[in-house]
Amino acid sequence: MDGGPRVPEQRRAGSGPVAQPGPLRFGVLGPVRAWRGEEALPTGSPQQRALLAALLLREGRTATAAELIDALWASEPPPQALAAVRTYASRLRKVLDPGVLVSESGGYAVRGLGEGVLDLAVAQDLAAEAEKARGTGDLGRARSLLNQALSLWDGEPLAGVPGPYAEAQRARLEEWRLGLLETRLDLDLEQGGHAEAVSELTALTAAHPLRERLRELLMLALYRSGRQAEALAVYADTRRLLAEELGVDPRAGLSELQQRILQADPALAEPSSPAAEPTPTPVRPAQLPASVPDFTGRSSFVSDLTEVLSSASEAEGRVMAVSALAGIGGVGKTTLAVHVAHRARGAFPDGQLYVDLQGAGPRPAEPETVLGSFLRALGTPDTAIPDSLEERSALYRSVLDGRRVLVLLDNAKDAAQVRPLLPGTEGCAALVTSRVRMLDLAGAHLVDLDVMSPDEALALFTRIVGEERVAAEREAALDVVAACGFLPLAIRIAASRLAARRTWTVSVLAAKLADERRRLDELQAGDLAVKATFELGYGQLEPAQARAFRLLGLADGPDISLAAAAAVLDLPPEDTEDLLESLVDTSLLESAAPGRYRFHDLVRLYARACAERDEWPPGEREAAMSRLLDFYLATTASVYALERPGDRLVDDLEPTEYPGLRFAEATQALDWLYTEAAPLLACVRQSAGTGRLRRGVDLLWAAKDLTESGANCHQYETTTRAMCEATRAMGDARAEGRARTVLTDVLLVSGRIQQAEVEARTAMRLVESVGDSLAASWVANNQGLICLHQRRFADGRAYFVQAIEGFRVAGNRPGEASALSNLSRAQLGAGNTAEAVEIAMRGLAAYLSLGRTMRLANGHFAVGVALSQAGRHGEALAQFSEARAIFTGHRQRLWEGTTNYRIAEVHLATDNATQAAQHAEQALALGCIGGDRMRGNVLTLLGRALSRLGQADRAKVCWREALNLYEQNNAAEAEDVRALLSSAAPA
Numbered sequence: 001m002d003g004g005p006r007v008p009e010q011r012r013a014g015s016g017p018v019a020q021p022g023p024l025r026f027g028v029l030g031p032v033r034a035w036r037g038e039e040a041l042p043t044g045s046p047q048q049r050a051l052l053a054a055l056l057l058r059e060g061r062t063a064t065a066a067e068l069i070d071a072l073w074a075s076e077p078p079p080q081a082l083a084a085v086r087t088y089a090s091r092l093r094k095v096l097d098p099g100v101l102v103s104e105s106g107g108y109a110v111r112g113l114g115e116g117v118l119d120l121a122v123a124q125d126l127a128a129e130a131e132k133a134r135g136t137g138d139l140g141r142a143r144s145l146l147n148q149a150l151s152l153w154d155g156e157p158l159a160g161v162p163g164p165y166a167e168a169q170r171a172r173l174e175e176w177r178l179g180l181l182e183t184r185l186d187l188d189l190e191q192g193g194h195a196e197a198v199s200e201l202t203a204l205t206a207a208h209p210l211r212e213r214l215r216e217l218l219m220l221a222l223y224r225s226g227r228q229a230e231a232l233a234v235y236a237d238t239r240r241l242l243a244e245e246l247g248v249d250p251r252a253g254l255s256e257l258q259q260r261i262l263q264a265d266p267a268l269a270e271p272s273s274p275a276a277e278p279t280p281t282p283v284r285p286a287q288l289p290a291s292v293p294d295f296t297g298r299s300s301f302v303s304d305l306t307e308v309l310s311s312a313s314e315a316e317g318r319v320m321a322v323s324a325l326a327g328i329g330g331v332g333k334t335t336l337a338v339h340v341a342h343r344a345r346g347a348f349p350d351g352q353l354y355v356d357l358q359g360a361g362p363r364p365a366e367p368e369t370v371l372g373s374f375l376r377a378l379g380t381p382d383t384a385i386p387d388s389l390e391e392r393s394a395l396y397r398s399v400l401d402g403r404r405v406l407v408l409l410d411n412a413k414d415a416a417q418v419r420p421l422l423p424g425t426e427g428c429a430a431l432v433t434s435r436v437r438m439l440d441l442a443g444a445h446l447v448d449l450d451v452m453s454p455d456e457a458l459a460l461f462t463r464i465v466g467e468e469r470v471a472a473e474r475e476a477a478l479d480v481v482a483a484c485g486f487l488p489l490a491i492r493i494a495a496s497r498l499a500a501r502r503t504w505t506v507s508v509l510a511a512k513l514a515d516e517r518r519r520l521d522e523l524q525a526g527d528l529a530v531k532a533t534f535e536l537g538y539g540q541l542e543p544a545q546a547r548a549f550r551l552l553g554l555a556d557g558p559d560i561s562l563a564a565a566a567a568v569l570d571l572p573p574e575d576t577e578d579l580l581e582s583l584v585d586t587s588l589l590e591s592a593a594p595g596r597y598r599f600h601d602l603v604r605l606y607a608r609a610c611a612e613r614d615e616w617p618p619g620e621r622e623a624a625m626s627r628l629l630d631f632y633l634a635t636t637a638s639v640y641a642l643e644r645p646g647d648r649l650v651d652d653l654e655p656t657e658y659p660g661l662r663f664a665e666a667t668q669a670l671d672w673l674y675t676e677a678a679p680l681l682a683c684v685r686q687s688a689g690t691g692r693l694r695r696g697v698d699l700l701w702a703a704k705d706l707t708e709s710g711a712n713c714h715q716y717e718t719t720t721r722a723m724c725e726a727t728r729a730m731g732d733a734r735a736e737g738r739a740r741t742v743l744t745d746v747l748l749v750s751g752r753i754q755q756a757e758v759e760a761r762t763a764m765r766l767v768e769s770v771g772d773s774l775a776a777s778w779v780a781n782n783q784g785l786i787c788l789h790q791r792r793f794a795d796g797r798a799y800f801v802q803a804i805e806g807f808r809v810a811g812n813r814p815g816e817a818s819a820l821s822n823l824s825r826a827q828l829g830a831g832n833t834a835e836a837v838e839i840a841m842r843g844l845a846a847y848l849s850l851g852r853t854m855r856l857a858n859g860h861f862a863v864g865v866a867l868s869q870a871g872r873h874g875e876a877l878a879q880f881s882e883a884r885a886i887f888t889g890h891r892q893r894l895w896e897g898t899t900n901y902r903i904a905e906v907h908l909a910t911d912n913a914t915q916a917a918q919h920a921e922q923a924l925a926l927g928c929i930g931g932d933r934m935r936g937n938v939l940t941l942l943g944r945a946l947s948r949l950g951q952a953d954r955a956k957v958c959w960r961e962a963l964n965l966y967e968q969n970n971a972a973e974a975e976d977v978r979a980l981l982s983s984a985a986p987a
Contacts, residue, residue: 553607634660
C-alpha cells in the first residue's frame with residue numbers, strides 16, 4: 001500500500017491563491033471530470049481534459065509549457081501547440097473557481113484545493129489509514145478502508161485522455177489499484193473469508209493471468225475451502241502459462257506454497273485471524289450449571305481430572321485435553337464433572353460451554369443442532385452458521401482456535417456423537433460424561449466412576465439432612481445409605497425427602513427403604529429418579545403456575561415462543577409471560593432468549609407425568625395441543641398467503657379455531673417461520689396418531705419454504721416421512737396423499753428423481769381417490785418436473801397441461817403461473833423454442849398480476865431460461881438478475897444458487913468465461929435446487945469456463961468431481977463429462 005502516487009499539495013494551501021470555499025471536486029480514477037456540488041462541469045475536448053489531468057497529477061507543482069506540450073503530444077506536437085495549451089488553460093480557468101488554475105513562470109498549476117477534493121487524494125489517504133490499521137492488528141478496519149478506496153475507481157483511470165503522459169499514469173494507477181486489491185484479498189483470507197474470495201479471485205486471475213500474487217491467493221483460498229486438488233491445479237496452470245508466455249518458472253513463493261499444500265502444512269489450514277470483523281468485546285460463554293454446594297468426596301477423581309484439564313492451559317501444551325467419565329445412571333457423573341469444571345474454569349478465561357446430549361433418552365441430541373447452539377454462544381450470527389454437520393464442526397473448531405475454552409458434554413450417547421463437538425486445538429479441553437466407556441474416543445483420558453464408599457455416602461447424606469439429625473440416629477443413617485446401594489443420586493433423593501419433612505426421623509425413612517419391594521418406588525432410581533427432586537419444586541407452585549408447568553411440558557421441540565405458549569395455555573400473552581417468568585424463577589423452566597422458553601428434557605418428562613396425573617379434565621391435554629397446532633397452522637398459513645397471494649392452498653387447509661399471528665410484511669413473516677422451524681416441525685410430528693393428523697399434514701405443506709430455502713432440510717424431510725407413515729397407518733387417504741405430495745417436493749429439491757417418481761405416483765392415486773383436486777394439480781405439476789429431469793418432454797407437457805387446467809378450475813392463479821413456467825421448459829426440451837418463450841412470458845404475466853412476491857422470481861427465471869436457449873442472451877441476463885434479486889430478498893438460498901448457475905451458462909455461451917466462472921463459484925457456495933446432481937452440472941460448467949481461461953488442470957479437477965457425483969446418482973450426464981476428460985490434454 002506504500003507504492004501509491006502522492007499528491008500532497010492538493011490538500012494544503014500552497015503559495016498560490018486560496019480557492020473560494022465551495023464544493024468543487026475532481027475525478028481522475030475514471031474519466032477526467034469536475035463537479036461543483038452535484039453539478040457536472042464541462043471539461044472540454046480530450047486534449048483539454050489531458051491538460052487538466054496533467055495539472056491535477058503534478059501534486060500542486062507548476063508544469064512548464066514545454067512539459068505540458070510533451071505530456072499531450074510527446075515528440076509530435078502540432079504547429080500551434082503552445083497556443084493550444086494556452087487556449088485549453090483559459091477555457092478551464094473560466095469553468096473552475098477563481099484562483100484554482102494559476103499561471104506561474106510561464107507554466108500552469110492547480111492550487112488551493114481542499115480536503116477530499118480529488119478522488120485520487122482520497123484514495124491515497126484511505127490506503128494510508130488502512131496500512132496503519134493493519135499494522136495495529138485492526139484487520140476489519142483495514143479491509144473496510146481498502147474497500148472504500150477501491151470503490152473510488154470508476155472504470156479505467158484517465159479514461160479517454162490522449163497522450164503519452166496519460167498512458168503512463170493509467171498504467172501506474174492500474175498497477176496501484178491491483179496492489180490495493182491484492183492487499184484487500186489478503187485481508188479477506190486472514191479473516192477467514194476464503195470461500196467467498198474464490199469467486200472474485202477466479203475472475204481476477206482470468207483477467208490478469210500472469211499476475212502471480214493473484215494466483216497465490218487463489219491457491220490459498222481454494223485450499224482453505226477444502227478444494228486441495230483445485231489449488232494444486234491452479235499451480236500447474238500457472239507454471240505452464242509462465243513457461244509458454246515468458247519462458248520462466250513460477251516465483252519462489254508460489255512454488256513454496258505448492259509444496260506446503262502437498263504436505264498439508266497445518267499453518268495453511270486456517271487464517272491467522274478467523275473473525276470476519278473485529279468485535280468490541282469477545283463473547284465469553286459461561287454456560288456451566290451451578291455446582292452443588294454440598295458436593296462430597298471423590299477427592300482422588302477431582303485431583304486427577306483437574307490435573308488433566310490444567311494440562312490444556314499450559315504455555316507449552318501440545319494436546320487438547322479430553323476426559324470421559326463413564327458409569328451407571330445416578331452414580332454422580334454430572335455432579336462430579338460440573339464440580340471439576342468450576343474448579344478449573346480459571347484456566348479457561350475465554351469461556352465454558354455446556355450441553356446435555358440426552359444420550360440416555362429416546363432422542364439423543366443431534367451434533368449439528370448442538371454445534372449451532374455453541375456457535376451462537378461463541379458470537380457467530382445465525383446467518384453465518386452452515387447447514388451440514390461437517391461444515392458446522394469445521395467452523396466451530398475455527399472459532400475456538402486460539403481461545404482457551406472448556407467444553408462440558410454431559411450425558412453423551414457414544415463417541416460418534418461426541419467427536420464433532422470436540423475443539424481439537426491446544427488450550428481447550430473437553431469433559432464428557434456417558435453411561436458407556438468411550439474406548440473409541442481417541443486420546444481421551446478415561447475415568448470409570450463407581451458408587452461412593454460408605455464413609456463418603458454417609459457424609460453426603462449428613463450434609464443434606466443436617467449433622468444434628470444424623471448424629472442422633474447414626475445407625476439408621478447407615479441403613480439408609482446402604483439401602484441406597486451407595487449410589488449418589490439415590491442418596492441425594494432420600495436425603496432431600498427427609499430434609500423436606502421436618503417431622504420425619506431418619507428411622508422413619510430407613511423403615512420405608514427396608515421394604516425391598518417398595519424401595520425402587522421410594523427412590524425412583526435411574527433416569528426417572530430425578531422426578532422426586534422436581535416434585536419438591538412442583539408442590540410449591542400456585543395453581544396457575546402448576547397448570548402452566550404441566551401443559552407446557554406436553555409440547556416437543558427445543559423451546560417454545562411466548563406466543564405459542566399463550567396458545568397452549570389459552571391465555572393473553574401478558575398473563576402467559578408473567579407465569580413463565582415465575583417458573584423461570586423456580587428453576588423449573590429456562591429462559592432460552594427474550595420471549596423464548598425451554599425445559600430441561602428431564603424436567604419436561606416430569607411435567608408430562610404431572611399432566612397425566614393431575615390435569616383435569618383429561619381432555620384439556622388434547623385441547624392444549626390442539627390449540628398449539630392451530631396456532632402454528634394459522635400463522636404459517638398467513639406467511640404462505642403473504643408470500644403467495646392468490647394461492648388457493650390457504651383456503652383448502654383444515655380449519656382452525658385458535659388464531660395465529662399476522663404480519664405486516666414478508667421479512668417479519670419469514671423471520672417467524674425460520675425461527676419457529678424446529679418447534680413447528682415437532683408439533684407436526686406430535687399430531688401423528690391423533691385426531692390432529694390432517695392439520696399436521698397441512699401445516700407441513702404450508703411450511704414448504706423451509707425445504708425450498710435450504711434451511712432445516714433434514715428435519716423437514718424426516719418429519720415428512722414420519723407423517724407419510726402415520727397417515728398410511730391410520731388409513732387416511734386424503735392426509736397421506738398430501739403428505740406424499742410434500743415428500744415429492746422434498747425429493748425434487750434434493751435431486752432424488754427416481755424416489756420422487758415413486759412418491760408422485762402414489763400421491764396421485766391417493767388424491768384422485770378422494771377428489772382432492774388442489775393436491776392433484778400440484779402432483780401433476782411435480783410429475784411434469786420429474787419428466788423434465790428424465791428428458792421425457794412429451795409426457796412432461798401432458799402433465800403440465802393437466803396441472804394448468806386443474807389450477808384454472810380452482811382459480812389458483814399462482815399454481816397456473818408455476819405450471820406455465822414449467823411447461824415452457826418442456827417445450828424447450830422438445831425443441832419448440834419460440835413457443836417456449838411465449839408460454840414463459842404468459843407465466844411471468846400471471847405472476848406479475850399478483851404483485852412483486854417471492855414466486856415472481858420463478859416467472860423471471862423461466863423466461864430467462866427460455867430466452868437464453870433462444871439465443872437472446874442480453875434479455876436472459878436481465879430476467880435472471882430480476883429473479884436472483886427476489887430470491888435473495890426472500891432467503892431462497894438454493895434458488896439463488898440455481899439462478900447464478902443459469903447466469904453462468906449465459907456468460908459461457910457469450911464467451912465471457914471469466915464471468916461464467918465467477919457465477920459458477922457463487923452457485924457452488926450457495927447450493928442449488930437438485931442436490932448432488934445439480935452440483936455436478938455446476939462443476940461441469942465451471943470446468944468448461946476454467947478450460948477456456950487456460951486453467952486446464954483445475955478444470956479437470958472440477959470434471960472429476962462432477963463425474964463422481966453423476967456416477968453416484970446414475971445420471972446420464974456422466975458420459976458427457978467422461979468425454980470432456982478424455983479430450984483434455986494430459987496434466
